[in-house]
Amino acid sequence: MFNITTIYDIAKxxxxxxxxxxxxxxxxGYVSSEKRQIILNAMQELNYTPNQVAKNLRNCxxxxxxxxxxxxxxxxxxxxxxxxxxxxxxNYNTTVFFTKxxxxxxxxxxxxxxxxxxxxxxxxxINEWDLINSYTQFAPIATWQRVKNxxxxxxxxxxxxxxxxxxxxxxxxxFERVGHVFSLxxxxxxxxxxxxxxxxxLQHQASDHSYQLFYGQQxxxxxxxxxxxxxxxxxxxxxxxxxDYVAAQFISALRLNQVKVPxxxxxxxxxxxxxxxxxxxxxxxxCFRSQAKNGFIYLYNQLNQKNLPFVPQVPKFIYQxx
Amino acid sequence: MFNITTIYDIAKxxxxxxxxxxxxxxxxGYVSSEKRQIILNAMQELNYTPNQVAKNLRNCxxxxxxxxxxxxxxxxxxxxxxxxxxxxxxNYNTTVFFTKxxxxxxxxxxxxxxxxxxxxxxxxxINEWDLINSYTQFAPIATWQRVKNxxxxxxxxxxxxxxxxxxxxxxxxxFERVGHVFSLxxxxxxxxxxxxxxxxxLQHQASDHSYQLFYGQQxxxxxxxxxxxxxxxxxxxxxxxxxDYVAAQFISALRLNQVKVPxxxxxxxxxxxxxxxxxxxxxxxxCFRSQAKNGFIYLYNQLNQKNLPFVPQVPKFIYQxx
DNA sequence: TTGAAAGCGCTAACAC
DNA sequence: GTGTTAGCGCTTTCAA
Numbered sequence: 001m002f003n004i005t006t007i008y009d010i011a012k013x014x015x016x017x018x019x020x021x022x023x024x025x026x027x028x029g030y031v032s033s034e035k036r037q038i039i040l041n042a043m044q045e046l047n048y049t050p051n052q053v054a055k056n057l058r059n060c061x062x063x064x065x066x067x068x069x070x071x072x073x074x075x076x077x078x079x080x081x082x083x084x085x086x087x088x089x090x091n092y093n094t095t096v097f098f099t100k101x102x103x104x105x106x107x108x109x110x111x112x113x114x115x116x117x118x119x120x121x122x123x124x125x126i127n128e129w130d131l132i133n134s135y136t137q138f139a140p141i142a143t144w145q146r147v148k149n150x151x152x153x154x155x156x157x158x159x160x161x162x163x164x165x166x167x168x169x170x171x172x173x174x175f176e177r178v179g180h181v182f183s184l185x186x187x188x189x190x191x192x193x194x195x196x197x198x199x200x201x202l203q204h205q206a207s208d209h210s211y212q213l214f215y216g217q218q219x220x221x222x223x224x225x226x227x228x229x230x231x232x233x234x235x236x237x238x239x240x241x242x243x244d245y246v247a248a249q250f251i252s253a254l255r256l257n258q259v260k261v262p263x264x265x266x267x268x269x270x271x272x273x274x275x276x277x278x279x280x281x282x283x284x285x286x287c288f289r290s291q292a293k294n295g296f297i298y299l300y301n302q303l304n305q306k307n308l309p310f311v312p313q314v315p316k317f318i319y320q321x322x
Numbered sequence: 323m324f325n326i327t328t329i330y331d332i333a334k335x336x337x338x339x340x341x342x343x344x345x346x347x348x349x350x351g352y353v354s355s356e357k358r359q360i361i362l363n364a365m366q367e368l369n370y371t372p373n374q375v376a377k378n379l380r381n382c383x384x385x386x387x388x389x390x391x392x393x394x395x396x397x398x399x400x401x402x403x404x405x406x407x408x409x410x411x412x413n414y415n416t417t418v419f420f421t422k423x424x425x426x427x428x429x430x431x432x433x434x435x436x437x438x439x440x441x442x443x444x445x446x447x448i449n450e451w452d453l454i455n456s457y458t459q460f461a462p463i464a465t466w467q468r469v470k471n472x473x474x475x476x477x478x479x480x481x482x483x484x485x486x487x488x489x490x491x492x493x494x495x496x497f498e499r500v501g502h503v504f505s506l507x508x509x510x511x512x513x514x515x516x517x518x519x520x521x522x523x524l525q526h527q528a529s530d531h532s533y534q535l536f537y538g539q540q541x542x543x544x545x546x547x548x549x550x551x552x553x554x555x556x557x558x559x560x561x562x563x564x565x566d567y568v569a570a571q572f573i574s575a576l577r578l579n580q581v582k583v584p585x586x587x588x589x590x591x592x593x594x595x596x597x598x599x600x601x602x603x604x605x606x607x608x609c610f611r612s613q614a615k616n617g618f619i620y621l622y623n624q625l626n627q628k629n630l631p632f633v634p635q636v637p638k639f640i641y642q643x644x
Numbered sequence: 645t646t647g648a649a650a651g652c653g654c655t656a657a658c659a660c
Numbered sequence: 661g662t663g664t665t666a667g668c669g670c671t672t673t674c675a676a
Contacts, residue, residue: 006653017663022655029656030661052436053379054653057668062375064417074596077399084418095386095417096406114374115669252600274396278574279601328669339647344671351672352645376669379652437653 005046014042025050061118064093065299066111069123071098073218074245075273075288076123079144082292083121090300092118102126112139119299122152140302144291146188153298157286157315159189163196163240165317166268166284170238171200171207175266179211179236181225181246190214190242211236215246222249229265230257237265244269244276244283251279272318287313327368336364347372383440386415387621388433391445393420395540396567397595397610398445401466404614405443412622414440424448434461441621444474462624466613468510475620479608479637481511485518485562487639488590488606492560493522493529497588501533501558503547503568512536512564533558537568544571551587552579559587566591566598566605573601594640609635 007025011018016035023029024039031039042048056062065087069076084094095117099105105126111117112135122143125132133150135141146156170178180197182190197209213228215221225246229235241247247269251261261267269276272285290313297308329347333340338357345351346361353361364370378384387409391398406416417439421427427448433439434457444465447454455472457463468478492500502519504512519531535550537543547568551557563569569591573583583589591598594607612635619630 008653018653019655019664020662022653023662026655032661035661047435049432049435051379051653052433052438053375053384054668055655057373057375057379057652057670058654058656060668072399072403074396074399077394077396077402080399080402080418081394081420085420085422088420088422093417093419095415096402097415098403098407098410100407100410110371111374113369113371115376116374248600252602255602275597275600278570278597280574280577330669340670341647341649341672342645344669345646348671354645357646373669376652377671379654379668380670380672382652 005048007048007050009046010039010042010048013046014039060115061303062093062116063091064095064117065296066108066117066120067094067096067123068099068105068108068120068125069097070105070126071100071124071217071219073243074275075243075271078273079123079288079292082289083296086293086296090296092296092300099126106131109135112141118303121295121299140299142295142298144288144295146192148188153295153302155291155294155298155310155313156189157291157313158192159286160192160196162284162286162315162317163193164200166240167196167200167207167209169319170266171204175238176206177208177211177234177236177238179213179229179239180209181213181215181221181239181241181250183214183242184216185214193242208236215242218243218246220249222246222251223253225250226253226257229254230259235265238268239265240268240270242270244271244273244281247281247283248275248279251281272316276318283318285316285318287315327370329370329372331368332361332364332370335368336361378437382437383625384415384438385413386417386439387618388419388430388439388442389416389445390419390421390427390430390442390447392427392448393422393446393539393541395565396597397565397593400595401445401610401614404611405618408615408618412618414618414622421448428453431457434463440625443617443621462621464617464620466610466617468514470510475617475624477613477616477620477632477635478511479613479635480514481608482514482518484606484608484637484639485515486522488562489518489522489529489531491641492588493526497560498528499530499533499556499558499560501535501551501561502531503535503537503543503561503563503572505536505564506538507536515564530558537564540565540568542571544568544573545575547572548575548579551576552581557587560590561587562590562592564592566593566595566603569603569605570597570601573603594638598640605640607638607640609637 007018007021010021020031021039023031024036067080087094097108099108112120119140129147129150133152136151142153145154147154182193201209213225247267251267254261267281269281269283270286271288272283276283290311294310297310301308329340329343332343342353343361345353346358389402409416419430421430434442441462451469451472455474458473464475467476469476504515523531535547569589573589576583589603591603591605593610594605598605612633616632619632623630
């Protein structure tokens with residue numbers, strides 16, 4: 001159905017050998033500028049581009065990195081943007097996968113053994129890290145999540161100190177009942193946040209942090225929180241979320257119910273994402289942009305035995321107005 | 323550095339030929355269930371998965387579709403989500419490219435000739451359609467944009483009738499000065515919108531639609547519009563945008579300047595995106611979700627000589643409150 | 645039902 | 661500088 005001209009056609013047309021053609025297309029080896037020109041012309045004329053798949057097979061690499069996420073959420077788009085642009089500037093492509101379920105995630109990880117993917121970046125995962133870790137025998141894997149005791153590269157940011165500071169800040173502003181919406185409890189930074197609350201509560205008996213919810217996925221999480229919050233007798237006057245998006249859903253749902261934000265409920269998100277900016281939600285920059293870059297840098301270094309330096313990650317409050 | 327076991331290893335271990343191994347992995351051809359079992363066990367034991375790149379070379383296809391966008395904007399994430407999930411369910415991978423500039427876009431389109439990509443979907447483009455069209459000689463290309471006189475599949479929605487209706491609605495509600503923020507003028511649906519304004523103005527001399535702005539990219543477009551709007555003596559009391567995101571930027575910027583939305587300026591977006599929902603912005607569903615699906619369906623049908631039916635596309639007002 | 649052999653398009657020793 | 665050759669890992673005739 002579609003066009004196919006190969007290195008062999010160019011060889012035949014110009015009378016040179018395939019190797020010589022290969023030398024000019026790949027740039028490795030010597031070719032007299034005179035013959036090079038003839039070959040270039042022939043390529044032009046026959047509209048030839050080298051078959052990249054054949055190159056990949058020959059070179060045992062595809063210059064392609066898998067970008068895995070369990071499902072879609074808005075920050076993912078922003079993350080892909082950074083990661084992909086970084087990768088592109090080093091000549092790597094990014095194939096995006098929504099893993100959806102444990103079995104499918106494993107199937108996709110197999111692509112590391114398949115030689116289809118040179119490496120993988122994991123945004124959100126489904127299987128246990130140990131299982132995922134077993135694929136590092138085939139290719140390097142990186143994530144932005146906090147993971148320990150594996151060969152998976154993780155340039156995480158510890159949420160504990162900042163979370164503790166937020167609690168202090170809220171306390172000093174007079175918020176006594178503070179609600180918390182977390183990601184899954186199995187995540188290390190969820191544990192860190194809970195630990196911060198525990199430690200803080202010991203010092204400040206008056207403050208109540210018992211209102212806690214956990215969510216495995218972001219879609220409609222905020223709406224669910226809103227329903228629960230509205231049904232509550234003794235409503236928390238401040239709520240801290242593990243994601244700007246979920247915070248935004250929450251705010252949106254509250255406003256539809258004539259609840260005023262931030263007056264009736266002060267909301268803090270996480271991630272410093274576009275939504276937080278647009279809706280003017282106080283948030284915390286946990287440096288996902290640097291994390292995306294560093295994730296790629298690690299993979300690149302592994303793949304090419306290089307030592308590109310990592311970019312710094314300094315988390316920051318984006319307390320738009322507190 | 324990393325593991326490699328090939329079909330040859332399995333052949334050697336089991337004593338069968340490569341062809342027989344191939345028959346069990348690919349599922350084509352006959353193998354006695356007895357021998358099949360032995361081979362399966364050996365594969366298991368040696369942790370073997372067929373090299374997908376070799377398969378791709380042999381089969382002259384990669385089951386991979388390129389998803390091209392000039393740059394990132396929030397709707398893109400939602401679009402990828404739909405497109406990618408659709409593709410995955412038919413066993414196609416999606417590689418995302420930010421084309422960034424004309425030259426790079428062309429380089430990426432070359433991948434269709436390279437055999438790296440089986441097909442391409444174009445979200446936003448840089449080069450002229452004619453240039454892009456020339457790549458349909460290598461592989462099928464689809465887009466959601468309105469494009470004519472090419473081999474590029476386009477399941478666009480005509481903005482004219484809905485835009486006209488919006489103008490009527492605004493007019494009936496008493497809005498006399500209405501501002502318009504468009505995408506680039508070269509786009510067919512920008513032309514359609516302008517035509518709708520022209521035709522409407524002929525019938526309604528009183529209404530003023532002279533306030534018009536054009537943007538090639540979304541990042542900071544809304545902030546720019548806001549600056550201009552604020553500087554305006556005779557401010558439009560309603561503004562219609564070509565994108566929810568740009569509308570959201572505009573609203574956000576106005577609110578930072580103590581302008582009330584929708585009281586001081588009634589804003590309408592386009593796309594029925596997540597942001598419109600979260601910020602409660604009136605918008606128009608131009609069916610990007612169906613467009614994403616239909617785009618894939620076209621490519622799939624082309625690639626596999628199939629006839630999967632397209633899904634319906636019925637644009638709808640999402641006038642949250644007018 | 646299985647194996648031998650050719651070949652997908654390209655690259656890299658190696659020889660000249 | 662350039663050509664010959666072997667081979668990357670897989671599939672698919674063809675023959676047995």
